[in-house]
Amino acid sequence: MNDTYSTDGDRPLAGITVVGLEQAVSAPLCTRHLADLGARVIKVEAPGHGDSIRGYDSAVGEGLSAHFTWLNHGKESAALNLKSESDMRILSNILANADVLVSNLAPGALGRLGLHPDELVRRQPRLIVVDISGYGTGGPIDHKRAYDLLIQSESGSCSITGLPGQPVKSGIPLADVGTALYAYSAVLTALFHRERTGKGAVIPIAMLDVAAEMMGFALNYVIHTGTEQVPVGMGSPACAPYGGYPTADGQTAVLGTTNDREWQRLTEMIDRPDLAAEPRYARNEDRCAAANREAIDAEVAKWTGERSLAEIQAAADAAGIGNSRLGTVRDLSTHPQLAERGRWRQVGTPVGPVPALLPPAVATDWAVRNGSVPGLGEHTDAIRAEFGNAEFGDTPTSA
Template sequence: MENDPGTLPLDGITVVALEQAVAAPLATRHLADMGARVIKVERVGEGDFARNYDDAVFGEASHFVWLNRGKESFCVDLKSEVGRDAVLRLIASADVFVQNLAPDAASRLGFGTEALRAEHTALIVANMSGYGTAGPRRERKAYDMLVQAETGMISVTGTPETATKTGVPVSDIAAGMYALTSILSALFRRERTGVGAQIDVSMFDATAEWLGHPMYMKMYADRQIPRVG
């Protein structure tokens, strides 16, 4: 059989995303671009708070349009049993579940990795956080500017006199892209083994990885990479 050039790579894959802001929506938007059906779960009324950042794109927020094209939206009250059950039914028929809620919030709502994968062994669960699943900062919320400062990203960005945040949210973007590659890898492995996966991606770890060059220069040559505007 000849390959159908009109078929996108992730055609037939369903993703349920309990997401907000930048990092997770960027990962799932790329999955949607590749042909996956992405169902974005939002709060009743306000929805993803990125909807309200601005109104630059025909009345819609530029961040929201950038990060959420090609998705379906499902508004639900997750504090209600009916709402939680509705999302669980969606997850039951999905291939991938992605969430970037506050630390432990997904587990408290009934969407913890262990519970979901015990019920659905082929499910790929991707959890995104600021600081990972262990350590003294695991329970802290994270923001792009804060992570850029804590990892040292601003130490190599700006002018010789002034350290500066990058013009785009690189910590969010880094986490989103590592989540994307991990999800794609897990889907590929599942094709061969039938087994799902647990994926944990943090903004801090993703940004620190991008700083490998200046880190090694400081560790092994005791040289600080100069800031570049």
């Protein structure tokens, strides 16, 4: 039996219109997930180059970078010049008919466009406005630009990733993705609340606050113990043994223990019951100490180094020890666990259909929309016809 998803089930967000004044990752991933569930998403882009992430690379086509293609299927693209009065009038008309505005423009940009969130919701009390910034409002650095790496660094996330003296950035843009998911859940909370009360909402989200929330374990550890944890490469400072171990067939087995019962089982698995009897290894907290961790890791690596990945995984499964393998991105792209469960769909792009994954969290009787990735301004004419009047002409307000 596979996970099943209806293609003709309910679309929970049908009838909801979302406007994205958006760029890069955080706001676009939020609105993509709203589109996945049936919302109409109008992405406003600058004429000319559009969302700057279109041009990071040309993996899928010109203006269709790997990032952009991931983040924008199911949306309409309206190329509007927000310095022109007539295009701002079109945007106003779109907003007047919208349920949700999600923005991650630079700090203060919404206000400069005459779209201050408080003012928008005062005029249109059912509107939900999500205003993403790097650092919120107030404090010494609220004026600063924020990109994923900048927030990963500023939040200490890089300092707990990598090896001692060699901090690194998580390859997954976790500050961006986390912000997207908090924005997404905030919109959904506000829609639920509006359904009950009729009220809209202004929701400011600071990327630093998101990263700080995700740092909760490390933060509590430092606050309560006074000790900064040392990054342990493929391992976790919270558990030992736990990490990547080389196998006889040149792969890396990933396995370990998250509690003392699993430790007992692991010592049996690697034929070293004597280790289970060692008092210094009895408690997870003690096994995490550097010298103990290294000694135990060497014993585990000795055992894995004499076996193939398949043998190791079979033994670990039998012993009830969590295990996986260290895979590449290519491995993920062909992973049987995604393919055999039917997780891939095709979505359209201006250069033809491309593979895309189903969103990760969908009820079994909801439909998922596999909409297309828009070309820059692909829907401008239709949106002008629906919301504006092209004959106003294009008069720049600042010229």
